[in-house]
Amino acid sequence: MASGQSMVIMIVFVIMIFGGLAVFLLSISQTVSQKEYHNLYVHNLLLSVMRTDTGYTDPNCKLVSDTLGCAFTQSTEYKCGGSGEPCIELANGTLTNYMDRFELVKKNFRYLFIAKPETGVRIDPETGEPLVVRIGDKSLETARIDKLKTVYIIPKFLATGPYNIVVELFLAEK
Amino acid sequence: MEIFQIFKIIFGLIVSGVILFFLIQYSGTYTLLQKDILKTNIMKSFIDNARGVYLTGNPIKFTGFSRAQLSLSLDSSREPPAVRFDLGSFQPNVPIFFVHDKELFIDRNSLDHGWWRFYFAEAMPKTEIIFSPAYNSPETWDTLENTVRLLPNSAGFEPKITYSLCSGNDVFRMCESAACESDEFLDFYTSYKSSIFITCTATFSGNYRLVTISNNCANTGEVCVNPVEKNIYIDTKTLPYADYLDIVSVIIGAQNTISGEDLYNYKQKVFQAEAKLAAKIMYERALSHVQNPAVSDECKNAYSTQASILLRISTQPTQNLLEQSKLNYYQELINNGCDYLL
Amino acid sequence: MRLRKRLKAQHEIMEYVILTLFIVIIIIGFVFFLSGWNITQLQLDKEKARQDRALFIMKYFLSSPLFTKENSVFDDTKLDAFRSLPNECTELGKIIGENWFAEIETFNGAKWEMCTQNKNYSAYIVPANVYRKFTDKAELGTLKVGVYG
Numbered sequence: 001m002a003s004g005q006s007m008v009i010m011i012v013f014v015i016m017i018f019g020g021l022a023v024f025l026l027s028i029s030q031t032v033s034q035k036e037y038h039n040l041y042v043h044n045l046l047l048s049v050m051r052t053d054t055g056y057t058d059p060n061c062k063l064v065s066d067t068l069g070c071a072f073t074q075s076t077e078y079k080c081g082g083s084g085e086p087c088i089e090l091a092n093g094t095l096t097n098y099m100d101r102f103e104l105v106k107k108n109f110r111y112l113f114i115a116k117p118e119t120g121v122r123i124d125p126e127t128g129e130p131l132v133v134r135i136g137d138k139s140l141e142t143a144r145i146d147k148l149k150t151v152y153i154i155p156k157f158l159a160t161g162p163y164n165i166v167v168e169l170f171l172a173e174k
Numbered sequence: 175m176e177i178f179q180i181f182k183i184i185f186g187l188i189v190s191g192v193i194l195f196f197l198i199q200y201s202g203t204y205t206l207l208q209k210d211i212l213k214t215n216i217m218k219s220f221i222d223n224a225r226g227v228y229l230t231g232n233p234i235k236f237t238g239f240s241r242a243q244l245s246l247s248l249d250s251s252r253e254p255p256a257v258r259f260d261l262g263s264f265q266p267n268v269p270i271f272f273v274h275d276k277e278l279f280i281d282r283n284s285l286d287h288g289w290w291r292f293y294f295a296e297a298m299p300k301t302e303i304i305f306s307p308a309y310n311s312p313e314t315w316d317t318l319e320n321t322v323r324l325l326p327n328s329a330g331f332e333p334k335i336t337y338s339l340c341s342g343n344d345v346f347r348m349c350e351s352a353a354c355e356s357d358e359f360l361d362f363y364t365s366y367k368s369s370i371f372i373t374c375t376a377t378f379s380g381n382y383r384l385v386t387i388s389n390n391c392a393n394t395g396e397v398c399v400n401p402v403e404k405n406i407y408i409d410t411k412t413l414p415y416a417d418y419l420d421i422v423s424v425i426i427g428a429q430n431t432i433s434g435e436d437l438y439n440y441k442q443k444v445f446q447a448e449a450k451l452a453a454k455i456m457y458e459r460a461l462s463h464v465q466n467p468a469v470s471d472e473c474k475n476a477y478s479t480q481a482s483i484l485l486r487i488s489t490q491p492t493q494n495l496l497e498q499s500k501l502n503y504y505q506e507l508i509n510n511g512c513d514y515l516l
Numbered sequence: 517m518r519l520r521k522r523l524k525a526q527h528e529i530m531e532y533v534i535l536t537l538f539i540v541i542i543i544i545g546f547v548f549f550l551s552g553w554n555i556t557q558l559q560l561d562k563e564k565a566r567q568d569r570a571l572f573i574m575k576y577f578l579s580s581p582l583f584t585k586e587n588s589v590f591d592d593t594k595l596d597a598f599r600s601l602p603n604e605c606t607e608l609g610k611i612i613g614e615n616w617f618a619e620i621e622t623f624n625g626a627k628w629e630m631c632t633q634n635k636n637y638s639a640y641i642v643p644a645n646v647y648r649k650f651t652d653k654a655e656l657g658t659l660k661v662g663v664y665g
Contacts, residue, residue: 007535011538011542014542014545018545018546022549022553022556036571037567037571037640037642040571040642041642041643044578044588044642044643044644045643047588048643048644048656049656051589051645051654052645052654052655053653053654053655055653063654098623098656101656102643105641105643106641178525178528178529181529182532185532185533186536189536189540193539193543196547197543200547204550222568229572229579230579253609254609254610254612265613267572267611267612267613290581290582291581444611447607447610447611448582448611451608451610451611452581452582454607455582455597455598455601456597458596458598458601459593459594459596459597462593462596463593466650468650469650514585516585
């Protein structure tokens with residue numbers, strides 16, 4: 001009886017091992033295509049948003065990237081097209097609008113958009129703090145989770161030399 | 175010994191024998207299946223890598239073919255053309271000119287027609303391409319330069335595709351006595367333009383291609399290009415060429431399993447399909463500009479001329495028409511600010 | 517006594533046979549599992565192949581000079597021109613094969629549908645720009661590419 005019992009236990013173990021192996025193998029086989037697609041998605045999201053026209057013909061505000069560059073290099077009184085919105089407001093408004101639209105396209109992702117100078121600091125006169133544009137889920141910046149990231153550089157030149165604006169986009173599943 | 179003991183031994187032997195028989199038979203089938211899966215994966219990996227290079231323009235080294243023996247052929251009769259291997263076929267869906275070898279360098283290049291660019295991928299193993307410019311004329315050097323520009327540029331990658339010149343028994347390897355890669359070859363070969371070259375009679379070892387450029391292609395070895403008649407000679411075949419990609423396709427294939435002639439026929443198929451479609455799209459686009467009241471008269475005229483050339487290209491994409499359309503595109507459309515550079 | 521001995525012997529033989537039977541069942545079960553696993557793998561591979569093809573066609577559209585001004589920026593006049601062709605899907609099918617569709621849509625409501633059919637599909641969607649040639653403006657939108665079957 002004892003050997004019969006141990007035989008049954010051994011059979012159950014073997015079935016559990018097969019089942020576990022099948023589940024494990026199935027789970028690792030699904031991931032490859034998605035990673036490549038997600039990388040393409042996040043890269044194209046940032047690139048496309050940066051290259052979109054805002055509607056202004058003023059070269060400092062023509063594209064979303066121009067507007068962001070203007071926000072970090074022009075004075076705070078500067079208005080797009082002479083009488084339009086200040087660059088920082090236009091940048092914030094446009095980016096928030098576009099990111100919200102893409103949240104509807106891909107409902108299972110949350111995003112964080114950050115723009116700041118590559119070197120040096122620009123002080124926001126209203127807050128007295130370094131100017132950094134942050135739009136979206138701010139916790140994503142430091143969250144220790146599986147997240148996608150892509151970077152876009154807006155090249156700008158000041159009298160003192162090159163002054164690039166670094167734009168980062170983080171994307172993570174909800 | 176008890177009868178029961180004997181029974182246990184015999185029964186055990188019979189059952190073990192049966193189990194062993196089925197296990198061996200199954201593992202035999204399984205091993206063959208795994209081999210087939212490996213071959214299919216290698217082919218898929220090659221096609222995926224070729225597509226990746228085509229889409230991004232980033233060259234790579236591919237060593238998948240070293241893992242198994244495959245016999246490949248090109249089926250240009252299918253639409254789109256397919257690459258056949260032992261177990262079936264794959265359609266790359268991108269133009270890929272290749273030689274089957276263990277280690278390949280895959281690069282992307284293009285034929286620029288101004289309003290359209292024909293991109294293609296090309297894959298070669300470590301090869302020395304030796305040119306024998308045995309016809310002393312500007313066309314010879316033009317042909318040589320334009321052909322090298324369309325061949326793979328392996329700078330910074332392995333395996334290396336190198337270039338050299340040959341006259342008689344003399345081989346000119348211009349990079350510190352070694353054959354040059356594409357960029358350096360194009361820099362250094364000009365110093366030989368004033369020299370008189372004769373048909374190459376040197377012998378070579380390893381993987382090489384001997385390309386003679388001559389107005390007389392009798393007894394000139396592997397591949398011979400006649401820039402006067404605009405013909406390529408390979409084996410006993412004569413193939414007319416319209417652009418330098420025709421020459422490149424023959425050089426890459428040469429006398430391999432997928433031969434120069436196979437790649438030449440493949441090029442005609444893929445190029446014609448894309449050229450006709452591109453011309454049809456750009457023709458309709460040109461018409462929409464002619465009909466749009468917001469477009470200036472100057473641009474409308476330019477688009478109208480372009481449209482008439484494109485309409486002819488859409489049925490018969492000849493080199494002459496493609497050159498006309500390119501000239502018109504740059505001179506009339508780009509210079510007048512009517513269109514953008516691709 | 518003899519009966520007990522005979523019963524004990526029969527019991528031992530039966531135990532032996534049942535043990536062997538279980539071992540054979542386990543081996544047959546393992547063979548079935550391996551075959552079943554291979555079949556599942558093939559089905560997964562088929563689905564992966566469909567997804568890979570959709571991804572390839574997506575990247576093809578994003579980079580092809582037939583439709584774009586530059587990478588990921590479609591030219592609306594080229595899209596209009598392609599759609600106005602008779603048998604446009606067959607023509608492009610000679611290059612990239614058939615049984616796929618593409619939809620380009622801007623956030624301003626403009627839409628281009630190509631080769632759509634009423635069938636099950638596997639699709640990907642990606643952000644892209646559409647350059648409006650006659651107004652010289654780049655709009656934001658999406659490209660959706662799917663494979664049928």
